[in-house]
Each structure stands twice: as C-alpha cells, then as structure tokens.
Amino acid sequence: xxxxxxxxxxxxxxxxxxxxxxxxxxxxxxxxxxxxxxxxxxxxxxxxxxxxxxxxxxxxxxxxxxxxxxxxxxxxxxxxxxxxxxxxxxxxxxxxxxxxxxxxxxxxxxxxxxxxxxxxxxxxxxxxxxx
Amino acid sequence: xxxxxxxxxxxxxxxxxxxxxxxxxxxxxxxxxxxxxxxxxxxxxxxxxxxxxxxxxxxxxxxxxxxx
Numbered sequence: 001x002x003x004x005x006x007x008x009x010x011x012x013x014x015x016x017x018x019x020x021x022x023x024x025x026x027x028x029x030x031x032x033x034x035x036x037x038x039x040x041x042x043x044x045x046x047x048x049x050x051x052x053x054x055x056x057x058x059x060x061x062x063x064x065x066x067x068x069x070x071x072x073x074x075x076x077x078x079x080x081x082x083x084x085x086x087x088x089x090x091x092x093x094x095x096x097x098x099x100x101x102x103x104x105x106x107x108x109x110x111x112x113x114x115x116x117x118x119x120x121x122x123x124x125x126x127x128x129x130x131x
Numbered sequence: 132x133x134x135x136x137x138x139x140x141x142x143x144x145x146x147x148x149x150x151x152x153x154x155x156x157x158x159x160x161x162x163x164x165x166x167x168x169x170x171x172x173x174x175x176x177x178x179x180x181x182x183x184x185x186x187x188x189x190x191x192x193x194x195x196x197x198x199x
Contacts, residue, residue, distance in 0.1 A: 002152050002155045005156075071156070131163060
C-alpha cells in the first residue's frame with residue numbers, strides 16, 4: 001500500500017471512530033433529554049440530532065473513497081451497486097409480505113441503513129475473494 | 132488481459148510494495164494486475180509504462196494475441 005493510501009486509511013479510522021463515538025453520545029443524550037419533551041420543534045431537533053454525526057461519518061467515508069486507488073474504488077462501487085439491488089429486493093419483498101399481511105413485523109427504517117452497510121461489506125469481501 | 136509486469140518487476144528487483152509505492156496504488160492492486168485479474172485504466176497503464184520505461188504494448192498483451 002502506498003504511503004498516501006496508508007495515511008488516508010489512518011485518517012479514515014480516526015475520523016470514522018470519532019464520528020461513531022459522537023453518535024453514541026448524541027443518541028444517549030438525545031434519548032435522555034427527549035423523555036419529558038412535548039412534540040414540537042425541540043423534540044424534532046432532538047430526534048434529528050443523531051443524524052449530524054452520521055453526516056460526519058459519511059464525509060469521512062467519502063474522503064477515504066476518493067483516496068483509494070482505481071481498483072479499490074471499482075470494487076467498492078461494484079459492491080455498492082450490488083448491495084443496493086439486494087437492499088431494494090429485500091425491502092420490496094418484506095414490504096409486499098407486510099402489505100398482504102402474510103406476516104406482520106415492526107417496520108423500523110432505522111435498521112435499513114446499517115443493513116445496507118453490512119451487506120456492502122459482505123459483498124465487497126466476496127468480490128475481493130473472487131478477483 | 133495478460134501482461135509482463137511480474138517479469139519486469141523481477142528484472143528491476145522490486146517488491147510488489149516497491150512498485151505499489153511508485154504507482155501510488157495498493158500492493159493488492161499490483162498483485163491483481165500481475166495475475167491479470169484487473170485491467171488498469173489508461174492513465175494507470177501509461178504510468179506503468181513510464182515506470183518501466185517501455186511502451187504500453189510491450190507490457191500488456193491483448194488476449195487474442197496470446198491465444199494465437
């Protein structure tokens with residue numbers, strides 16, 4: 001790995017780690033503060049507060065992505081495209097099963113993002129192993 | 132696409148890491164290039180040609196040519 005890519009990886013781990021630490025703090029803080037707050041602007045702000053550290057994490061990933069070499073970028077992009085397809089397929093399948101009341105489940109959109117990220121990681125590993 | 136990267140690298144006495152540093156890519160990418168698992172973009176192919184001071188066509192071999 002070239003020195004530039006190594007330092008980009010190091011910077012990403014630092015930035016992503018900091019963003020996720022901040023996310024944990026904000027989620028706990030916002031949940032605690034929201035206990036006695038009536039619906040309104042303040043509650044909306046508290047509900048949206050955890051999104052801010054996620055934006056920081058996204059920026060960290062984009063900075064890493066642009067510093068990868070062309071093969072790694074290609075692998076990541078291929079994995080993202082495949083994960084998106086699988087994610088859409090999973091969302092539609094579960095959506096139809098729910099709307100036809102074949103089985104019911106709590107539709108929690110909070111888990112869709114982490115599901116896609118985990119899927120992307122698995123697909124990327126498979127692509128690396130195959131190439 | 133086949134290529135003579137491994138042979139050229141050996142002639143220069145470079146490790147995959149050394150070549151990766153010169154090309155500003157990861158060692159894994161050099162490995163994929165050498166095994167013909169990844170075809171480089173035109174800018175990277177030119178960079179490789181520059182590093183080895185050879186024309187691109189002396190480094191990369193079109194598959195149809197090798198099959199002949």
